[in-house]
Amino acid sequence: MQNGNHTQSLVLIKPDALKNSATGYIFSILSEFNTGLYFAGMKVVNVTEMLAAEHYAEHKEKAFYPSLLEYITGKTHFPEQPQKQKVIAIVYQGPNAVQKIRDLAGPTNPNNAREQKPGCIRSLGAVVPVKNAEGAVIDQRIDNLIHASATDCEAEREIKLWFKPNEIPTALKSFQTQISERSFYLKDGKLITEYNSGSTPIIAAGDIVWKSDLDILDQLISGQTPSGTLELVAAKYLLNRE
Numbered sequence: 513m514q515n516g517n518h519t520q521s522l523v524l525i526k527p528d529a530l531k532n533s534a535t536g537y538i539f540s541i542l543s544e545f546n547t548g549l550y551f552a553g554m555k556v557v558n559v560t561e562m563l564a565a566e567h568y569a570e571h572k573e574k575a576f577y578p579s580l581l582e583y584i585t586g587k588t589h590f591p592e593q594p595q596k597q598k599v600i601a602i603v604y605q606g607p608n609a610v611q612k613i614r615d616l617a618g619p620t621n622p623n624n625a626r627e628q629k630p631g632c633i634r635s636l637g638a639v640v641p642v643k644n645a646e647g648a649v650i651d652q653r654i655d656n657l658i659h660a661s662a663t664d665c666e667a668e669r670e671i672k673l674w675f676k677p678n679e680i681p682t683a684l685k686s687f688q689t690q691i692s693e694r695s696f697y698l699k700d701g702k703l704i705t706e707y708n709s710g711s712t713p714i715i716a717a718g719d720i721v722w723k724s725d726l727d728i729l730d731q732l733i734s735g736q737t738p739s740g741t742l743e744l745v746a747a748k749y750l751l752n753r754e
């Protein structure tokens with residue numbers, strides 16, 4: 513649960529913002545001086561398909577979902593430059609963090625943002641026509657510079673999805689944590705608790721983990737219906753590694 517008025521929100525500086533060198537501008541708009549919000553966590557992430565799919569799971573059935581994954585994984589803006597396929601993920605904390613950042617971000621569609629809230633961050637975004645090989649417009653892309661959690665509940669899910677507890681200073685951790693009593697590994701997309709050749713370690717016995725993640729892993733191992741997916745837990749442990 514988020515802590516009363518003192519909430520956290522997840523912001524992603526998306527690939528179009530990085531391409532347009534808008535990072536400093538966005539940091540200025542969201543600065544503690546302007547907003548009363550402060551950093552609780554920050555990192556550079558090469559977004560995997562697993563993380564992108566979990567982050568935008570609510571849009572799985574939408575027609576724009578495949579292009580949304582291409583966008584957030586950086587393939588749209590940097591198709592030939594894997595070293596630039598990344599986002600900056602930030603946890604902001606402070607009074608009414610979620611609502612404050614949503615207000616400063618503005619409407620999802622940059623055309624609406626310009627009309628309804630000139631000056632908001634997304635008013636600097638673009639709606640880009642998507643054309644087929646013949647040059648006919650078949651779709652549109654919404655390049656809106658940042659992601660911002662929409663509700664406290666969404667913020668909690670997203671912060672736990674993107675960050676491990678030890679990436680957030682102890683005094684700023686907002687969600688319940690627990691020490692894992694056992695180790696967990698992935699092998700061929702399955703969860704196991706004993707290391708064997710070809711398995712990928714995700715959590716070692718003694719590691720600090722989000723309690724809700726540990727619940728999901730324990731449920732999966734004991735064959736109960738899990739309260740979330742394995743990918744929801746595992747994605748952050750598989751970032752920025754070979």
Ligand code: GTP
Binds near residue numbers: 576652653655656
């Ligand atoms: P996020 O902060 O990124 O989650 O945006 P949002 O909460 O303002 O909007 P929503 O969660 O509904 O959509 C997620 C993202 O999908 C948006 O930021 C856009 O990049 C993209 N998106 C939303 N609606 C459309 C659409 O109709 N067409 C296309 N191409 N993209 C869309």
Ligand code: MG
Binds near residue numbers: 662
């Ligand atoms: Mg959203």
